[in-house]
Amino acid sequence: MTAIPQTMTAIGISTPGGPEVLKPETRPVPQPGAGEILVAVAAAGVNRPDVLQRQGGYNPPPGASDIPGLEIAGTVVALGEGAKRFAIGDKVCGLVAGGGYAQYTVVHESNALPAPKGLSPTEAGAIPETYFTVWTNVFQRGRLQTGESFLVHGGSSGIGTTAIQLAKAFGATVLATAGSDEKCRACRELGADHAINYRAEDFVAAAKAATDGRGVNLILDMVGGDYIDRNYEAAADQGRIVQIAFLNGPKATVNFSRLMLKRLTHTGSTLRPRTVAEKAAIAAELQEKVWPLLEAGRCKPQINATFPLVEAAEAHRLMESSAHIGKIVLTV
Numbered sequence: 001m002t003a004i005p006q007t008m009t010a011i012g013i014s015t016p017g018g019p020e021v022l023k024p025e026t027r028p029v030p031q032p033g034a035g036e037i038l039v040a041v042a043a044a045g046v047n048r049p050d051v052l053q054r055q056g057g058y059n060p061p062p063g064a065s066d067i068p069g070l071e072i073a074g075t076v077v078a079l080g081e082g083a084k085r086f087a088i089g090d091k092v093c094g095l096v097a098g099g100g101y102a103q104y105t106v107v108h109e110s111n112a113l114p115a116p117k118g119l120s121p122t123e124a125g126a127i128p129e130t131y132f133t134v135w136t137n138v139f140q141r142g143r144l145q146t147g148e149s150f151l152v153h154g155g156s157s158g159i160g161t162t163a164i165q166l167a168k169a170f171g172a173t174v175l176a177t178a179g180s181d182e183k184c185r186a187c188r189e190l191g192a193d194h195a196i197n198y199r200a201e202d203f204v205a206a207a208k209a210a211t212d213g214r215g216v217n218l219i220l221d222m223v224g225g226d227y228i229d230r231n232y233e234a235a236a237d238q239g240r241i242v243q244i245a246f247l248n249g250p251k252a253t254v255n256f257s258r259l260m261l262k263r264l265t266h267t268g269s270t271l272r273p274r275t276v277a278e279k280a281a282i283a284a285e286l287q288e289k290v291w292p293l294l295e296a297g298r299c300k301p302q303i304n305a306t307f308p309l310v311e312a313a314e315a316h317r318l319m320e321s322s323a324h325i326g327k328i329v330l331t332v
Contacts, residue, residue, distance in 0.1 A: 012067065021313075027067070027102065032078055034082050036083060038080075042075070043121050043124065045329055046329065054316065071127065075090070095107070101330060112283070127301055130301070131286055135290065141242050150175065155176025155195065161327075169293050173210075175195075177195075179197070223245075224245065225252055227252075232262070
């Protein structure tokens with residue numbers, strides 16, 4: 001086993017701002033604490049929360065690294081006290097509260113999973129943040145059932161491409177919104193039964209038409225703003241709406257009578273601030289119910305582009321352009 005160096009290259013945020021504030025820095029290699037593993041990072045996924053953190057709007061939770069990056073894949077190189085789940089040399093992917101954009105990072109062993117067989121390190125590095133997010137919001141909070149209808153906004157995003165594949169694998173009728181015909185085609189290729197170009201048609205009317213006027217049972221929304229009122233209109237009686245972000249803002253004028261008349265449930269969650277134990281429970285369900293799908297090729301992270309770690313600023317520029325379909329990954 002190669003000796004672990006004392007320092008590493010990591011991407012720091014020099015000051016809140018645009019992509020240019022992401023700068024390679026020399027940092028000490030972190031030491032794994034009790035129950036943690038040290039991972040030599042091979043790949044780190046890029047996600048919207050990283051952009052918010054860079055802009056100064058999403059600080060790490062107490063005790064977390066100030067280095068951005070919420071998901072990684074790589075090789076276990078050291079074990080903290082009491083860590084027994086993995087051995088040195090194991091290939092893993094994991095969810096971190098910060099520290100992913102680096103050559104080394106620590107992960108609590110319960111928040112890491114074996115890298116799925118048959119996937120590359122780059123693909124494994126694109127799994128944790130989106131798969132944890134989709135599983136907890138669509139299947140745990142949203143309670144999606146076989147035979148129900150499911151609408152995901154931003155269907156061509158990392159979250160969207162994951163949600164389409166998982167919802168389809170578990171027997172739902174899947175609708176997705178996206179901002180171009182090309183992105184709609186990509187959604188259909190991943191399994192969406194209906195792909196709605198929100199720039200060309202009204203997603204509420206399209207959702208009702210696709211469900212014979214009933215509306216959809218579950219909506220996963222990362223847009224917010226005026227979508228909140230429109231989601232209420234598009235939802236079926238006793239429908240559920242799960243909120244995971246507010247790209248159009250967290251405030252809206254909403255006709256709340258629909259909430260009562262349709263007996264809707266509107267919930268939401270964030271992932272990063274949750275406890276290690278809460279994330280461990282999600283990881284356990286993923287390993288049981290989703291890892292077999294990944295290893296059988298029934299779902300797969302969609303990689304749009306990769307960038308070397310030191311080009312994190314370019315990766316963020318692509319993320320903010322919204323030109324990508326699927327995931328953006330930094331390779332180390």
